[in-house]
Amino acid sequence: MFVIAASLGVMVTIFVLAIMYLFKEDETVDDRLKKYTGSEDEKRLREEELDESFWERVLKPVVEKVSTFFIKFTPSGIKDNLRRRLILAGNPLGLGVKEFLALQGSLILILPGGLFITLFFLGAEAKVLFTFSLLTAISALIIPIFLLGKKISERQSQIQRSLPDVLDLLTVSVEAGLGFDAALVKVVDKVSGPISEEFERLLQEIRMGKPRRDAMRDLGKRTNVDDLTKFITSIVQADKLGVSIGKVLRVQSDQIRQRRRQRAEATAMKAPVKMLLPLILFIFPTIFIVLLGPAVIKIMNSFSGMN
Structure with missing residues (x-):
């Protein structure tokens, strides 16, 4: 009886261990398959990517590539000056030196190119094409710097x-x-x-x-x-x-x-000097026309009557 009981116990133990081993083997295989297929990680990464904004997913990588190109050809002195001006402006829109140069370079490339293509299909001459494209490129270079300076002045004010x-x-x-x-x-x-x-x-x-x-x-x-x-x-x-x-x-x-x-008092003292030019160009001629206009008309009528 003791031998039979011991044999049954051993058999039950072996059976339980075999079942546990089979289940453990299945779980290991599933984990291994998930590891190699990467289905869960891929799904999680896809969801995280879709949760990001359009700027983070599409525009920011393009801006980084463009900024890398322009930063190579920008002197260090200009970059340091630009970094200081961005700090003075409070880093508007979270722009750093790389992002600002990328924005400026993108405007220099896109605006003249778009204008050139538009004028070309409208049948403009070659001189007109190159002249307007050059002016647009210069404007695209100056406008971000002008806006940055304006932002600095507003913030300091x-x-x-x-x-x-x-x-x-x-x-x-x-x-x-x-x-x-x-x-x-x-x-x-x-x-x-x-x-x-x-x-x-x-x-x-x-x-x-x-x-x-x-x-x-x-x-x-x-x-x-x-x-x-x-x-x-x-x-x-x-x-x-x-x-x-x-x-x-x-x-x-x-x-x-x-x-x-x-x-404030100094600004008020400058007001008459600043008002002088509009007075001379716009207000005084109107007053002269109103005051002297009728007299000039009468003189002209009298001369025409004499003739």
Whole structure:
């Protein structure tokens, strides 16, 4: 009986192990097939690719290839200057040097080519074709640079206009007992615009371990606004000498408001000079026509009556 029971136990154990082995072998084969066919990975990659935008799937690879071509033939000095101007503009649309050069190069290739083909099918002469294509290529080269310069001016103007109010908020926050970094957090929460974005980046750099003085100097280089640069210099000196930041903020706020008032007065003084040219070209001739027109007509009628 013992031998029979032991034999049955061994047989059952072997049977169970055989079934487990068969199932394990099937699972291994399926996994191996999935590994070689890559059906799940391929499906997942296809879904991730379809979830991306048209820019990421189609346009961005083309832009990268075009930018690689143009970056090779662009001098390093021009690239450094362009990188600095893009930083001053706040990197609009997330454009870097490669993307900007690719955009500029694409415009130089596409616009003149499209105009050339259009004029060719319209039957234009060869001189007209090459002249207009050349002018279009020059325009495609200049327009992105002009728009970038305009963006820089607008951003600096926004920072300069909002700086006095931001300094008032900083002054009130510091005088209420907050630290300078906490006051900057308050500004980021309450104020919107480029200056808030720059202060937020300043706080991120400080949290990552960058010294406050270096981070604030980099802020001045990124914006290149005179009032903000003077404010940063005053804060750095106060931090170095141990002067009360609240008093420095109060003084800087008053000085910046005074400088803004002076700029407004200077702009108002320039208004008569700027109005002189439209007066001479457009308004004075109209006044002369209205005032002297009837007299000239009467004189002409009197001379015609005498004849």
